[in-house]
Amino acid sequence: MKKTILVTGGLGYIGSHTVVELQESNYNVIVVDNLSNSIREVTERITSITGQPVKLYIADINDDLSLSALFKKEVIDGVIHFAAHKAVGESVQNPFKYYRNNIDGMISLQRIMHQFHVRTLVFSSSCTVYGDTGHSPISETHPVTEAISPYGTTKLVCEQILKDLCRYSGFKGVILRYFNPVGAHPSASIGELPLGVPDNLVPFITQTAAGIREKLTVFGNDYNTADGTNIRDYIHVVDLARAHVKSLDYAFRMNQDYEIFNLGTGKGHSVLEVIKTFEQASGMVLPYVIGARRTGDVEQIWADATKAVQLLKWTPQYNLLDMMKTAWKWQLALAESGKNESATENQET
Numbered sequence: 001m002k003k004t005i006l007v008t009g010g011l012g013y014i015g016s017h018t019v020v021e022l023q024e025s026n027y028n029v030i031v032v033d034n035l036s037n038s039i040r041e042v043t044e045r046i047t048s049i050t051g052q053p054v055k056l057y058i059a060d061i062n063d064d065l066s067l068s069a070l071f072k073k074e075v076i077d078g079v080i081h082f083a084a085h086k087a088v089g090e091s092v093q094n095p096f097k098y099y100r101n102n103i104d105g106m107i108s109l110q111r112i113m114h115q116f117h118v119r120t121l122v123f124s125s126s127c128t129v130y131g132d133t134g135h136s137p138i139s140e141t142h143p144v145t146e147a148i149s150p151y152g153t154t155k156l157v158c159e160q161i162l163k164d165l166c167r168y169s170g171f172k173g174v175i176l177r178y179f180n181p182v183g184a185h186p187s188a189s190i191g192e193l194p195l196g197v198p199d200n201l202v203p204f205i206t207q208t209a210a211g212i213r214e215k216l217t218v219f220g221n222d223y224n225t226a227d228g229t230n231i232r233d234y235i236h237v238v239d240l241a242r243a244h245v246k247s248l249d250y251a252f253r254m255n256q257d258y259e260i261f262n263l264g265t266g267k268g269h270s271v272l273e274v275i276k277t278f279e280q281a282s283g284m285v286l287p288y289v290i291g292a293r294r295t296g297d298v299e300q301i302w303a304d305a306t307k308a309v310q311l312l313k314w315t316p317q318y319n320l321l322d323m324m325k326t327a328w329k330w331q332l333a334l335a336e337s338g339k340n341e342s343a344t345e346n347q348e349t
């Protein structure tokens with residue numbers, strides 16, 4: 001019989017791609033999302049890809065009453081927990097917003113799961129928990145003792161709470177540490193809807209190419225790397241979404257309490273390489289200038305993803321050119337539908 005998965009934050013960037021992959025695999029999906037960084041129309045867009053309706057509860061995971069009503073009504077076998085705020089800079093300005101939504105939200109969700117005897121949980125963590133490692137590739141055994149932002153703290157604390165519940169309360173947890181998710185579904189029906197001016201490189205590039213931003217500033221070219229710019233492990237969001245399906249399969253059959261996986265391609269690319277690849281993908285010349293270093297940026301980091309490849313039987317299919325092509329196709333689709341600035345423009349309250 002098909003298992004039913006509750007996906008928190010399932011209308012967001014990574015969540016929506018994961019709902020597609022779950023529906024295309026052997027899972028029933030229920031989404032809970034408060035639309036704080038997404039729009040309801042994403043359900044129709046998912047359906048246009050999979051041909052299946054999306055069962056949506058518009059609710060906040062911090063709202064115990066709504067969440068327990070959902071668990072009372074539905075038979076849930078497992079949960080993938082995406083719902084969180086994710087802007088590193090904002091978390092420095094407003095840490096309590098992050099502690100409240102990300103940490104309280106996780107606790108609230110787990111309390112209700114516990115109450116309703118649901119024990120399988122896949123959690124969205126981040127390579128930010130590694131901080132500035134000074135060397136790469138980084139494997140899951142690298143110590144994660146000090147976060148480099150309040151956002152990072154929320155991921156570390158949530159990882160720790162999940163580990164506790166796995167050790168002492170019968171939970172089965174899979175912690176996924178994403179590197180840099182980019183790109184969009186090849187159909188260009190779903191993708192990232194950045195709020196306002198994007199912090200992240202790829203949405204900034206595509207918005208610049210689309211004429212929404214004047215030019216890209218490369219944050220420093222005096223790092224100790226081949227071309228002087230930072231190196232990151234960019235991973236296509238569809239590959240990332242597929243890893244969630246594999247992680248669920250794994251969580252349902254694993255004997256141990258929890259497992260941690262890095263999700264990256266295992267390859268590092270510099271900022272200038274990303275720009276060049278985008279130019280190749282789009283056939284455009286991207287206006288950019290070299291600026292100062294951005295405070296808090298790590299010089300270079302990429303994943304040792306061999307554990308995920310071996311245990312989850314997962315291999316990323318998309319390369320950097322595919323990532324740029326799909327990101328650009330999505331930006332063009334957004335422009336066509338008049339939704340190219342931000343998710344909030346179309347947000348329901």
Ligand code: NAD
Nearest residue numbers: 009012013014033034035036037038060061083084124126
């Ligand atoms: P996103 O903002 O696109 O999606 C998050 C979704 O959760 C949104 O639809 C939002 O409306 C919803 N949400 C937020 N708080 C909620 C709440 N309290 N109740 C119900 N719904 C809520 O973000 P994303 O890029 O898809 O990221 C998903 C997860 O992956 C997050 O936990 C994020 O921290 C983590 N992550 C993201 C990245 C990245 O670069 N995108 C990297 C590493 C980890």
Ligand code: WQD
Nearest residue numbers: 088126128180199200201204217218219230232271294297
């Ligand atoms: C990538 C590279 C910038 C914008 C962040 C979070 C991390 C994770 C992923 C959630 C860096 C450079 C960027 C620009 C630039 N998210 N850049 N000009 O910083 O690796 O990671 O997103 O968990 O926690 O910190 O990603 O896309 O912001 O930057 O030169 O306008 O692009 O300096 O080297 P980052 P990013």
